[in-house]
Amino acid sequence: MSSKVQERDLIVSKIRDGIVIDHIPAGRALIVLRVLKLRGGEGRIALVMNADSRRLGRKDIVKIEGKELSEGELNLLSLIAPTATINIIRDYSVVKKFQVKLPETVKGVVKCRNPKCITNQPREDVVPTFKVLHLDQPILQCQYCGTYLTIDDINAQLAGER
Amino acid sequence: MTWLNRDVISSLDFNREDLMQLFNEAQEMENYAKSKLNILDGKIMATAFFEPSTRTRLSFEAAMLRLGGRVLGFGSVEASSVAKGESLGDTIRMLDSYSDVIVIRHSLEGAAKYAADIATVPVINAGDGTQNHPTQAMLDAYTIWREYGRIDDLTIGILGDLRYARVVTSLIQLLSNFKVKLRLISPEILKPRRELLDFMNMRGMSYSLHLNLNEVLSELDVLYVVRIQRERFPDPVEYERVKGSFKVSPESLIGVKDTLIVLHPLPRVDEVDHRLDSTRYAKYFKQSALGVPLRMALLKLILKGD
Numbered sequence: 001m002s003s004k005v006q007e008r009d010l011i012v013s014k015i016r017d018g019i020v021i022d023h024i025p026a027g028r029a030l031i032v033l034r035v036l037k038l039r040g041g042e043g044r045i046a047l048v049m050n051a052d053s054r055r056l057g058r059k060d061i062v063k064i065e066g067k068e069l070s071e072g073e074l075n076l077l078s079l080i081a082p083t084a085t086i087n088i089i090r091d092y093s094v095v096k097k098f099q100v101k102l103p104e105t106v107k108g109v110v111k112c113r114n115p116k117c118i119t120n121q122p123r124e125d126v127v128p129t130f131k132v133l134h135l136d137q138p139i140l141q142c143q144y145c146g147t148y149l150t151i152d153d154i155n156a157q158l159a160g161e162r
Numbered sequence: 163m164t165w166l167n168r169d170v171i172s173s174l175d176f177n178r179e180d181l182m183q184l185f186n187e188a189q190e191m192e193n194y195a196k197s198k199l200n201i202l203d204g205k206i207m208a209t210a211f212f213e214p215s216t217r218t219r220l221s222f223e224a225a226m227l228r229l230g231g232r233v234l235g236f237g238s239v240e241a242s243s244v245a246k247g248e249s250l251g252d253t254i255r256m257l258d259s260y261s262d263v264i265v266i267r268h269s270l271e272g273a274a275k276y277a278a279d280i281a282t283v284p285v286i287n288a289g290d291g292t293q294n295h296p297t298q299a300m301l302d303a304y305t306i307w308r309e310y311g312r313i314d315d316l317t318i319g320i321l322g323d324l325r326y327a328r329v330v331t332s333l334i335q336l337l338s339n340f341k342v343k344l345r346l347i348s349p350e351i352l353k354p355r356r357e358l359l360d361f362m363n364m365r366g367m368s369y370s371l372h373l374n375l376n377e378v379l380s381e382l383d384v385l386y387v388v389r390i391q392r393e394r395f396p397d398p399v400e401y402e403r404v405k406g407s408f409k410v411s412p413e414s415l416i417g418v419k420d421t422l423i424v425l426h427p428l429p430r431v432d433e434v435d436h437r438l439d440s441t442r443y444a445k446y447f448k449q450s451a452l453g454v455p456l457r458m459a460l461l462k463l464i465l466k467g468d
């Protein structure tokens with residue numbers, strides 16, 4: 001068996017019910033798990049990193065079995081993996097396929113970078129909420145203090161978080 | 163959108179129609195700013211001033227009392243002991259159960275929005291963080307409207323700290339509802355933030371940035387002055403070098419339009435020379451006095467409706 005075939009087996013080995021997130025930019029799979037708040041106790045999760053991709057050269061793939069995620073939650077991936085495509089699997093077949101798109105608001109995934117913002121006060125119970133602005137590239141604006149959070153800020157924050 | 167029970171958190175929550183309704187109501191209230199109406203009899207306004215601001219607090223209190231309502235609350239001294247024991251959220255829940263409207267001032271960004279998330283009664287932002295002071299901006303725009311009978315087609319200069327002075331962002335946001343030309347004059351390090359520049363671009367506002375008042379002085383209809391604080395300068399030498407350029411005196415206004423008005427949110431330190439007070443340009447005391455009828459109009463619209 002060639003290595004090519006082995007790799008294909010690894011990638012397409014099927015899950016019964018769940019979600020396959022394909023076309024993740026190479027190296028981002030772990031950040032994808034963070035954005036989706038998957039900590040490992042949710043059931044079977046498969047990560048494929050640095051798979052061949054005609055579109056991207058190299059890509060990551062994440063498969064999540066037996067867990068429901070809303071389209072809103074999945075669209076948050078557009079911030080860190082704009083090329084990602086989502087396949088919803090039911091009884092071994094793809095029942096829905098879509099490309100992630102930017103949501104209008106982002107709630108509770110990332111923190112505001114302004115230390116004087118009310119959302120950064122540990123004593124207060126407030127969920128950081130951002131509006132997505134479409135400037136020359138998308139940017140998040142804190143709905144409490146107006147401060148911008150760039151895609152780079154988001155990546156740095158999610159990569160640094162444990 | 164109707165005014166009844168509305169929060170006042172950011173200037174962005176109000177469109178031109180809302181503002182014209184407010185201004186017309188405020189003009190009506192000028193007739194009662196030294197007498198008494200009983201339209202808010204039985205209503206209680208809570209003031210939660212976590213940061214000192216005598217002027218803003220007293221003008222809210224005077225407005226409520228003139229309308230026949232009552233006032234309770236605390237200032238920054240009591241607030242520091244409140245803050246020690248309790249979260250802002252819990253303090254707001256308490257005031258929410260005692261009052262019909264909450265007026266809040268706080269140093270943290272977004273504190274008023276957070277209070278409005280929690281409270282069931284309307285919340286009015288009397289200044290939070292470094293970017294929001296919507297009722298001051300309403301007062302500033304109202305003063306301009308009272309002086310000129312319009313806001314459209316005026317050239318408005320804003321001089322001073324355009325980065326940290328909270329009223330600047332609120333005023334510019336409010337003025338985006340009108341067809342104005344903005345001339346924004348500040349030292350390099352106190353230029354508007356990118357967020358505010360993007361906002362003006364997105365709204366298609368006409369504006370330009372300047373380091374020197376003289377570049378634009380002769381075309382101004384309104385000169386709005388805000389204080390520059392020494393602490394904003396990492397280098398005290400730089401502060402000493404530029405501070406004179408951001409003070410306004412009779413001498414610095416040579417060559418202005420006869421109709422120019424000079425506004426200032428007050429209190430001032432020395433950025434507006436006292437010798438200017440007796441000139442026809444000085445409108446900042448009138449501006450300050452209009453704070454009561456403006457806030458009467460605001461409270462009436464929020465608590466009684468249109």
Ligand SMILES: [Zn+2]
Pocket residue numbers: 112113114117118119142143144145146147271272
């Ligand atoms: Zn914030």
